[in-house]
Amino acid sequence: MSLALYRRYRPETFEEVVGQEHVTVPLQQALRNDRVHHAYLFSGPRGCGKTTSARILARCLNCERGPTPTPCGECRSCRDLARNGPGSIDVIEIDAASHGGVDDARELRERAHFAPAQSRYKIYIVDEAHMVTSAGFNALLKLVEEPPEHVKFIFATTEPDKVIGTIRSRTHHYPFRLVPPGVVRDYLAELCEKEGVTVEDGVLPLVVRAGGGSMRDTLSVLDQLIAGSGPEGVTYQLATALLGYTDDQLLDDIVNAFAARDGAAVFQVVDRVIEGGHDPRRFVADLLERFRDLVILAAVPDAAGKGLIDKPADQLDRMRDQAARFGLAELSRAADLINAGLAEMRGATAPRLQLELLCARVLLPAADDGSVLARLERLERRLSTGGAPPAVAAQHPPAAQLARQQAEPGGHPVSHQPAGWPPEDEPAGRLATRLTGQRAAGQLAGPATAEPPGPAAVDQAARPGGEAAAAPSPARPGTARPGSRPAAHWPAPAGDGETAVPARPTPVDEPAVPAAQPSGLDTLSVRRMWPQILEAVKHRRRFTWILLSQNAQIAGLDGTSLQVAFVNAGARDRFMSSGSDEILRRALIDVFGADWKIEALVDPAADPSRSPGPGDPGDRGPGPFRGGAPARTPPAGPRSPAGAARPAPAPAAQPGPAPDLAADDPEPPGSAGVAPAPRAVPVAPEEDVPSEDDPDADELGLSAHELLMRELGATIIEEYEND
Ligand SMILES: Nc1ncnc2c1ncn2[C@@H]1O[C@H](COP(=O)(O)OP(=O)(O)O)[C@@H](O)[C@H]1O
Ligand SMILES: [Mg+2]
Ligand SMILES: [Zn+2]
Numbered sequence: 001m002s003l004a005l006y007r008r009y010r011p012e013t014f015e016e017v018v019g020q021e022h023v024t025v026p027l028q029q030a031l032r033n034d035r036v037h038h039a040y041l042f043s044g045p046r047g048c049g050k051t052t053s054a055r056i057l058a059r060c061l062n063c064e065r066g067p068t069p070t071p072c073g074e075c076r077s078c079r080d081l082a083r084n085g086p087g088s089i090d091v092i093e094i095d096a097a098s099h100g101g102v103d104d105a106r107e108l109r110e111r112a113h114f115a116p117a118q119s120r121y122k123i124y125i126v127d128e129a130h131m132v133t134s135a136g137f138n139a140l141l142k143l144v145e146e147p148p149e150h151v152k153f154i155f156a157t158t159e160p161d162k163v164i165g166t167i168r169s170r171t172h173h174y175p176f177r178l179v180p181p182g183v184v185r186d187y188l189a190e191l192c193e194k195e196g197v198t199v200e201d202g203v204l205p206l207v208v209r210a211g212g213g214s215m216r217d218t219l220s221v222l223d224q225l226i227a228g229s230g231p232e233g234v235t236y237q238l239a240t241a242l243l244g245y246t247d248d249q250l251l252d253d254i255v256n257a258f259a260a261r262d263g264a265a266v267f268q269v270v271d272r273v274i275e276g277g278h279d280p281r282r283f284v285a286d287l288l289e290r291f292r293d294l295v296i297l298a299a300v301p302d303a304a305g306k307g308l309i310d311k312p313a314d315q316l317d318r319m320r321d322q323a324a325r326f327g328l329a330e331l332s333r334a335a336d337l338i339n340a341g342l343a344e345m346r347g348a349t350a351p352r353l354q355l356e357l358l359c360a361r362v363l364l365p366a367a368d369d370g371s372v373l374a375r376l377e378r379l380e381r382r383l384s385t386g387g388a389p390p391a392v393a394a395q396h397p398p399a400a401q402l403a404r405q406q407a408e409p410g411g412h413p414v415s416h417q418p419a420g421w422p423p424e425d426e427p428a429g430r431l432a433t434r435l436t437g438q439r440a441a442g443q444l445a446g447p448a449t450a451e452p453p454g455p456a457a458v459d460q461a462a463r464p465g466g467e468a469a470a471a472p473s474p475a476r477p478g479t480a481r482p483g484s485r486p487a488a489h490w491p492a493p494a495g496d497g498e499t500a501v502p503a504r505p506t507p508v509d510e511p512a513v514p515a516a517q518p519s520g521l522d523t524l525s526v527r528r529m530w531p532q533i534l535e536a537v538k539h540r541r542r543f544t545w546i547l548l549s550q551n552a553q554i555a556g557l558d559g560t561s562l563q564v565a566f567v568n569a570g571a572r573d574r575f576m577s578s579g580s581d582e583i584l585r586r587a588l589i590d591v592f593g594a595d596w597k598i599e600a601l602v603d604p605a606a607d608p609s610r611s612p613g614p615g616d617p618g619d620r621g622p623g624p625f626r627g628g629a630p631a632r633t634p635p636a637g638p639r640s641p642a643g644a645a646r647p648a649p650a651p652a653a654q655p656g657p658a659p660d661l662a663a664d665d666p667e668p669p670g671s672a673g674v675a676p677a678p679r680a681v682p683v684a685p686e687e688d689v690p691s692e693d694d695p696d697a698d699e700l701g702l703s704a705h706e707l708l709m710r711e712l713g714a715t716i717i718e719e720y721e722n723d
Pocket of ligand 2: 047050051052127156
């Protein structure tokens with residue numbers, strides 16, 4: 001009968017204790033310096049060398065040639081305290097789990113006063129010290145505080161916090177740690193060689209993983225594998241079967257199927273998992289581990305060389321290939337889904353079902369937003385029947401760009417959606433991206449600023465095709481806000497843009513920006529994107545975002561420079577002195593891909609929080625806190641150098657409903673409110689003062705925030721989205 005590995009390989013010197021150098025080195029140094037304390041506390045997870053080290057320390061202390069960091073191994077004490085030695089009567093091990101009571105403590109206290117029989121010191125190793133009762137500790141307190149010259153204490157515990165503070169503070173505390181996988185791995189390889197056992201590639205990582213950083217557990221696992229191995233040694237097959245790990249083959253198969261979006265293959269693997277008697281949860285845990293490895297591989301190509309991944313070379317090649325087929329974003333998304341799925345499976349009564357549903361989620365990119373997906377699929381169908389993609393894409397480079405750069409509110413970068421798609425889906429994919437992006441834009445203009453749909457959304461609403469109209473639809477309940485009244489104002493069921501399509505007349509196809517520059521960008525279109533610009537600014541710097549959203553508006557764009565009007569000089573100066581202009585410049589690059597010079601002006605009329613009642617409706621345009629119909633947006637007064645680009649103020653030219661209402665309505669009667677001609681003549685702010693009964697003053701068009709800001713002068717500092 002052979003002795004367990006962990007007993008045969010119990011270290012006898014500090015050098016043999018692996019992975020705890022942070023403890024063993026200073027301990028040895030203290031011995032070398034002859035600065036030995038009278039009480040030690042060794043803490044740390046189980047099986048990482050605490051008891052072993054306590055014994056080694058005792059051996060070092062009592063060696064005839066000691067105290068020494070390297071016991072001679074020949075003297076009587078050293079032989080007694082060797083691995084298979086009989087033990088020393090002067091080194092007393094107490095298992096506090098069974099002897100932690102006050103009586104045991106008292107007995108220890110009395111005996112401690114007798115001098116050691118044969119050795120230099122009488123050494124008490126109190127194992128599982130956290131099990132000593134507080135009465136027991138109190139009985140020991142005096143002794144631990146001022147022990148006789150010949151007495152040393154070594155407490156070992158997994159829970160140092162449970163050792164009463166008065167004792168702990170009298171000890172030197174050495175925290176042991178779990179042993180890092182790489183260290184365990186090397187140790188195992190060495191040990192297998194000593195044992196003359198052949199172990200197949202890929203087995204040791206499994207053993208390391210099963211051991212979880214505890215050396216004792218790891219050695220037990222290896223022991224069991226060796227015991228069960230035949231003449232060919234420990235095979236991978238034996239290891240996965242015995243340890244219950246999922247065979248890499250199964251993982252390869254399902255990952256490849258995910259990469260190919262081959263649903264049939266995915267569910268066949270699931271079937272094999274179940275038929276093979278594997279626990280679905282175990283499988284999902286292993287799948288998560290695999291995706292973790294793939295994420296690392298995608299980010300760190302040399303992950304194996306750096307010791308981040310421990311896999312046989314051929315397996316590594318396969319995984320590199322898998323990682324490449326996904327791309328980092330998609331991998332990380334899949335990993336998130338699997339992680340969430342694993343949590344859901346805990347305690348689930350139908351784990352197979354859970355596993356299958358999880359696979360379905362991973363298979364469908366961004367399937368977490370069913371409405372987008374549904375729309376996408378419809379679009380694809382339409383494309384395949386020859387329908388041209390709506391003009392949306394062509395008219396909205398900014399939104400498309402936004403889609404590429406901005407994560408959807410749900411947190412999934414939109415950009416990886418098309419990435420995994422087969423090339424023939426490209427047009428649909430691109431279009432979808434734009435739509436999703438616009439939808440995101442709509443949401444950003446909405447919940448992000450808690451306002452009625454931003455100008456972009458309105459603009460899209462007026463677009464042909466209906467899909468865009470559905471873009472800011474209340475697909476998520478969370479996006480519906482008081483100000484937007486979507487249900488009442490979207491004529492077609494907003495959740496389904498498709499049905500609305502045929503009903504939509506084409507005339508609205510007209511570009512909303514008649515005076516667009518060749519680049520397609522003019523003051524108006526930039527203003528329309530103001531919510532997105534602010535959002536991009538917010539990602540870069542909150543301070544700038546607050547400053548801009550509360551004090552500024554776009555005044556004009558003259559091709560190379562963008563004028564931003566601030567309500568007062570203070571705001572402008574803060575903007576400039578804080579380097580916020582640079583933040584805005586970069587945000588504009590983010591959103592438009594255009595590098596404009598930023599000019600900051602002062603224009604009291606630029607106050608974005610100007611209320612519609614007493615304020616100037618003409619100034620309510622592009623501010624972040626309003627649902628700006630593009631029509632009415634002359635923020636800059638005559639002082640603006642770009643004043644010439646200022647569009648007509650709305651009221652006179654606008655037969656339609658109030659702009660805010662227009663903002664809520666995709667198709668206001670008469671599209672003048674949507675696509676007005678900019679007026680070339682600058683208009684003084686005063687001219688825009690509305691009459692008391694101006695329809696613009698309608699408070700129904702105001703969101704809670706606007707009301708708060710208007711009535712109470714509230715300032716938005718930060719906003720959380722709760723979905
Ligand atoms: N750091 C280590 N280096 C080498 N072997 C270790 C280490 N830690 C634990 N072991 C192995 O695990 C066994 C149990 O270790 P032990 O010191 O009793 O752990 P614990 O920390 O639970 O007191 C030892 O006999 C030894 O074989
Ligand atoms: Mg122990
Ligand atoms: Zn010795």
